[in-house]
Amino acid sequence: MWPNHGGKSGAIRKLVEKNGRKLEEMLDFSANLNPLGTPVEVIEQMKKAIENESMLYPDPDYEVETEIVAHVEGVNKNNVILTNGGAEAIFLVTKLFQSGKAGILQPSFSEYERACKAHHIEIASIVLSENRTWKDYKSLIKNLHVLIICQPNNPTGTIMDETEMLSLLKWTKQNHVMVMMDEAFIHFVDINSHVRLLSEFSNLIVIKSLTKIFAVPGVRAGYIVADKEIIRQLKSFTIPWNVNCAALGLFRALPKTEGHIKKTQLWLKNEWAWLRSELEGLGFILSHTAVNFYLLKDPFLEDHEPLILFLAQKGIVARHTYHFHSLEGRCVRLAVRTRLENECLVQHLKKWRQER
Incomplete structure (x- = not known):
């Protein structure tokens, strides 16, 4: 029943149309796109x-x-390969380790x-929690070909502490384990990309x-930044003309987008402060997110399907968590949207509280 991704999928369409609504009229809190x-x-x-x-x-x-x-990232052009979005980048990098063994820090993006x-x-699923860090899995990680990390993490929105990340990178390098780090959401938070560490950690692929x-x-x-030898290998099995002209236009605009990124970071910091206060005031438990989405748990629910259906009936699409390891439907993921949209969400969650 439940789709693998956020967005207005066919499965969600059937669900809302069954309740007499049109999907196009729904507020989509399931896709983590920049509302600016x-x-x-x-x-x-x-x-x-295009023209x-x-x-x-x-x-x-x-x-x-x-x-x-390469100029934007501060690296040599031989350290970069352009891709048909982040999804192709994931499939290209994992191909390097075909028939090998990979560890995924969980819960995380299902495409890995x-x-x-x-x-x-x-x-190998490496489930992290408040009580367990990657260090508790050293014996397992030591036997991997690649460790996959989402930083900032999807679906929690959390960021691994920099000291902890450096410790992990040093340990994996010493033990000849590659690290694939997905920074798909890094633009939403004012932190440094780990691309800057490539010269120190040749085992890192960003x-x-x-x-x-x-x-x-x-x-x-999308794109991949890595050691030039890794990029050479990736180019050897990348399909020709994998990037279209519209995407190339986007790449050309990159040097002029710093203002948009800073504006987004400031907007998100202020909007999340307000939204977090509202939601916690209603008794919901939230993940310690740093980006434009978060996990929301109703402490009175185990399976959150009733909340998903309630919101759908009110015209709001939430992202289920049934396909995320260690979450399995025990919370929902929601995007941080515009103030007007976030106010609408809060009002319906107040009604949810009143009706239960």
Whole structure:
């Protein structure tokens, strides 16, 4: 019944239409997109690319755009490969470890597991909690080919402490374990990317996506930053022309988007402070998120399907957690939306409290 991803899926459509609503009328709190939208600079560059280049084959090496990304990240162009969104990046990197063994810090994004299965990789789930850190799994991690980390993490929105992360990177390097780090949501929080550590940790592979921060899920744009030898291997099995001209336009706009990113970070800090206060005031338990989504748990519920259905009937799409390890439906994930939308959510959650 439940879809694997957020967004207005076919499964959600059937659910809400059964209750006499149209999906297009729903407020979507299940997809973690930037409610500030797409910056003008990005729209202009994408439009220009479509108008002038859609009838042409792109440069198969994407030389100009790769140089731009390398400059933004402060690395050499030989350390970068562009991808068809974060999803292709995940599938490309995991292919490096085909028929090997991977560990995934859980709960986390379901596509890591799907990509590993596609490449016949044995999966070890490493479930973290307040009482268990990665250090409790050293004997397991030591036998992995790759450890997969989402930083900031999806679905919790939490960030691993920098000291703890450095300790993990040092230990994995010493034990010859590669680390794939997905920074798809890093633009929403004012912290440094781990790309800066590539010169120190050759075992680190960083994945980035531009879908979320620029609110363009239909324009698949992502990239991988890693040691040049790893990039060379990835290029050897990447399909030709995997990045379209609209996405290339987005890459060209990157140097002009710093203001949009800073504006988003400031907006999120203020909006989350207000929203957190409102939700905690209603007795809900929230994850310690740093980004534009969070886990919400009703302490009076075990299975949160009744809350999901209640919100759907009120015109709000929430993200279930049935497919996340160690969560299995015991909370919901919600996006931080605009103030008007967040107020609507709060009002309906107040009604939920009153009716139970």
